[in-house]
Amino acid sequence: MDNSVGEIRDVIFETMRSLLRHPVELTDQTNIANDLGLDSVAVMDFVMEIEDKLNVSVPLDRIAEVQTLGDLVETLHNVLSNA
Amino acid sequence: MALLDKFSLMAAQYAEAEAAATNPFSVVLDQVLSPTEAVINGHRTLLLGTNNYLGLTYDPDVIAKSAEAVQKFGTGTTGSRIANGSYDGHQRLEQSLAEFYGRRHAMVFSTGYQANLGIISTVAGKNDHLLLDADCHASIYDGARLGQGQVTRFRHNSPEDLSQRLRRLADVPGDKIIVVEGIYSMLGDSAPLREFAAVKREWGAYLIVDEAHSLGVLGDAGRGLAEAAGVEADVDFIVGTFSKSLGGVGGYCVSDMEGFDVLRVACRPYMFTASPPPGNVAGTLEALRQLRARPVLRRQLNDRGRQLYAGLEGLGFSLGPEPSPVVSVILPEPQAAIEFWKRLLDAGLYTNVSLPPATPKSLSLLRSSVSAAHTAAQIDYALGLFAEIGRAMDFIPAEPKAGRRTAAHR
Ligand SMILES: Cc1ncc(COP(=O)(O)O)c(C=O)c1O
Numbered sequence: 001m002d003n004s005v006g007e008i009r010d011v012i013f014e015t016m017r018s019l020l021r022h023p024v025e026l027t028d029q030t031n032i033a034n035d036l037g038l039d040s041v042a043v044m045d046f047v048m049e050i051e052d053k054l055n056v057s058v059p060l061d062r063i064a065e066v067q068t069l070g071d072l073v074e075t076l077h078n079v080l081s082n083a
Numbered sequence: 084m085a086l087l088d089k090f091s092l093m094a095a096q097y098a099e100a101e102a103a104a105t106n107p108f109s110v111v112l113d114q115v116l117s118p119t120e121a122v123i124n125g126h127r128t129l130l131l132g133t134n135n136y137l138g139l140t141y142d143p144d145v146i147a148k149s150a151e152a153v154q155k156f157g158t159g160t161t162g163s164r165i166a167n168g169s170y171d172g173h174q175r176l177e178q179s180l181a182e183f184y185g186r187r188h189a190m191v192f193s194t195g196y197q198a199n200l201g202i203i204s205t206v207a208g209k210n211d212h213l214l215l216d217a218d219c220h221a222s223i224y225d226g227a228r229l230g231q232g233q234v235t236r237f238r239h240n241s242p243e244d245l246s247q248r249l250r251r252l253a254d255v256p257g258d259k260i261i262v263v264e265g266i267y268s269m270l271g272d273s274a275p276l277r278e279f280a281a282v283k284r285e286w287g288a289y290l291i292v293d294e295a296h297s298l299g300v301l302g303d304a305g306r307g308l309a310e311a312a313g314v315e316a317d318v319d320f321i322v323g324t325f326s327k328s329l330g331g332v333g334g335y336c337v338s339d340m341e342g343f344d345v346l347r348v349a350c351r352p353y354m355f356t357a358s359p360p361p362g363n364v365a366g367t368l369e370a371l372r373q374l375r376a377r378p379v380l381r382r383q384l385n386d387r388g389r390q391l392y393a394g395l396e397g398l399g400f401s402l403g404p405e406p407s408p409v410v411s412v413i414l415p416e417p418q419a420a421i422e423f424w425k426r427l428l429d430a431g432l433y434t435n436v437s438l439p440p441a442t443p444k445s446l447s448l449l450r451s452s453v454s455a456a457h458t459a460a461q462i463d464y465a466l467g468l469f470a471e472i473g474r475a476m477d478f479i480p481a482e483p484k485a486g487r488r489t490a491a492h493r
Contacts, residue, residue, distance in 0.1 A: 039092075039440040044236055048217070057248050060227070060234040 003054065003080045009073045015049050016069065028070030047072070056080055096438070100421055107424050107436035117141055118330075118456040123433060131391075131451045131465050132435035136408050137299050137380045138456025139370045140330040149366030156361035164358045165348065172364035179371055180335050184306060184321060188343035190336050191364075193356050195295050195324025196222040198334025200229055201352035202291065202322055203262065207232030210257035214248060214288070216240065216274070218267050218443045223293060229352075232260070239267075239443060242278035249286040259288035265297025265308035269442050269450065271388075271409030273301070276308050280317035291320045299328030299374045300408055305381055325359075328374060331367040333359040384408055384455040387462055391453055394466040399479035411437070412449040412469075414478065420447040426472045432465055 013026050020036065032038050038046060047063050050072075058079050066072045087094075100106045105124065114122040118138035119130050139145050156170060164173060173191055181189040192198040203226030207213045211232040215223055218239040227234045235252070238244035249259060261283055263274040276292065283290045294307035302310030307323070309315045320338045325331040336346075347353060359367075374380070385408070392406035401413040414420045417438045424436045427449075437448040453462065473479040 033092075037092075039445070041440040041443075042445055044217070045444070048236065048238065055251075057235045057251050060236060 003077070005073060005077050008054065008076050008080070009069075011053050012050055012069060012072055012076070015053065016046065019046060019049075026069060028068060028073065030069045031067055032069065032072070033067070050076065054080065096417065099418065100436075105425055105428060107421055110428075110433070118454050119461060121433065123428065126431055128428070128431050128433050129461055129465060130433050131453065131457075132433055133454065134296070134327040134452050135330060135454045135456070136296075136328040136384055136452070137330070137370070137374060138454040139328075139373060139380075142330075142370070142373065145330065145366045145369045145373070148369040149362040152365030153362040158362070159360045160358045162357055163354055165354045167358075169358070170361055170364070172361055172368065173358060176364050176368050176371075177335075179368055180337055183304075183371065183375065184337045185315075186321075186337040187339050188337065190343070190346060190350075190353065191359060192334040192336070192353055193359050194332060195322075195326055195334035196225075197352040197356065198322050198324065198336055199223050199293060200226040201350040202320055202336045202346070203227055203260075204230035204352070205346055205350040206289070206291075206320070207258075207260050212252055212255070212257055212259045214245060214259060214261045216263045218269065219262055219264060220268060220293065220295070221441070223262050223264075233257075240272065240275055242275060242282045245279065246282045246285070249282065249288060253286070259286060260291060261288050262291045262293070265292055265294040265301060266407050266409060267443075268296050268409060269437055269446075269448060270403030270411050271296075271407035272404045273297070273308055273407070276312040276314055280312075280314040283317060289319045290317055291322060292318050294321055294323040296327060296407075296409060298323045299381060300384060303378075305374050305378070325363075325367045325370075329367050329370040331359075331363045331370060333363060333367060380455040384453065387453040387455070387457045387459070390459060390462045391451060391465070394462070395469060398466070398470050398473060400469070400473065408453050410451045410453070412451075412478075414447045414449060417447045419476070419478070420449050423449050423472065423476060423478065426476070427468055430468050430472065432468050 016026060032043055044063060047058055051057055056079055062075050066075055100108055112121040112123055118135045118140050121128050121130055152172060160170060177189040177191055192201055199222035203223060207230045209231040213227050213232045213234045215227060215234060215236050216239055217236050235248050237248050252259060263279055266273050292309050297307040299305045301308050304310060309318045309321060319340060320336055322336050325333040388408040389406045391410045395412060396402055403411050414423060420436050424434055427434055435450040437450045439445040442448055474481055
């Protein structure tokens with residue numbers, strides 16, 4: 001699979017939309033904890049869904065650095081490029 | 084911005100709990116009458132949330148041994164074993180644990196939390212990989228953060244997901260270390276350990292099992308899930324605690340690993356904290372002796388666990404996946420759990436509230452744990468209160484399902 005930033009973003013946004021019970025506008029600047037209300041465990045569970053779809057494992061210290069959806073896109077892009 | 088503003092979400096949740104007049108996170112047991120009863124808010128209360136699995140906290144011999152050691156060796160050790168020396172009791176407890184597990188080495192820690200913190204942070208070095216079950220206890224995640232290894236989380240109780248993640252790491256250098264638990268503290272479910280052991284062998288990884296809630300609960304000899312699943316030879320390190328089935332405080336690790344003793348001078352949560360006090364060590368030694376000599380306690384405990392599980396299931400509550408001494412009712416949201424908990428407490432029954440992020444899948448739980456010291460009548464009494472208040476709060480149907488009352492009773 002070609003893991004361009006755009007495709008990774010699509011997967012992340014789509015997964016987050018199906019997770020949230022009500023429609024919310026998502027951008028790279030959306031803060032996962034403050035804007036979407038996910039706690040630390042919910043963030044890790046969310047990343048697990050993405051990991052399955054992109055067939056990759058993201059180390060926990062990298063997840064801990066993520067604050068916005070844009071951070072997550074970048075982290076996954078980096079992990080996939082170095083895989 | 085104030086220093087503690089970063090906790091604003093948590094503070095809101097705490098305030099909500101506080102508003103419930105009695106806060107589930109700051110209960111005071113004014114007086115403890117036995118392993119199953121206490122005085123709370125001036126009322127005699129049935130305890131159904133203590134993790135006191137074998138009910139040994141008031142055993143006369145455990146108390147006598149503990150008191151005798153306090154008389155002989157004093158109240159505290161006032162230092163760490165590395166800097167200030169080991170006591171005879173530390174060594175005897177380690178020998179006793181090693182012998183119980185049939186392993187060459189045992190190491191005692193000041194708490195179970197520190198045992199996980201110490202072992203996990205130390206055995207995984209900079210280029211190694213820890214693979215943690217998604218539902219592992221906070222002490223395991225904290226140990227992983229304290230150490231320098233890379234941490235990967237795999238789906239709860241999924242040997243397939245673990246295998247998939249080990250496959251992704253196959254060409255990456257470094258040792259792979261898997262951590263799972265015997266019985267998970269929140270929902271009372273057990274790991275499919277035989278399958279995990281097979282994955283471990285396939286990928287040449289190491290395996291650590293935390294038997295905190297399964298020591299004295301599972302296995303013919305009470306050694307835990309590894310014994311019950313028949314895979315003790317595949318488990319490289321067993322970690323556990325004295326604070327549940329043994330009624331003390333402290334933690335341990337047993338292993339056959341070559342060169343194990345170097346951990347005593349490499350493991351910071353072992354070296355830089357005071358060693359467990361003599362009275363506690365002596366009480367734990369006696370409790371361990373009783374765990375081994377009185378298998379009837381294990382039978383009683385598991386009977387009570389099944390009784391509570393079957394009773395609550397019959398009433399129509401949504402529960403964890405399998406019966407065990409930990410039985411959790413799954414509720415729709417935190418406020419429901421707090422309110423249910425409060426009403427049960429007012430009626431004379433003490434349970435625990437467990438809320439996200441401490442729970443798996445953001446569940447709000449009303450958690451109970453049974454003891455070998457509970458009588459069948461006490462569990463029936465608790466079930467009566469669950470039925471009455473559960474119906475009043477519309478968590479379960481008004482009419483009991485046919486036959487529920489006889490479900491697991493003798
Ligand atoms: C799975 C697990 N491991 C470790 C611990 C820590 O044990 P302790 O309370 O003895 O520090 C606990 C409970 O607190 C636990 O549930």
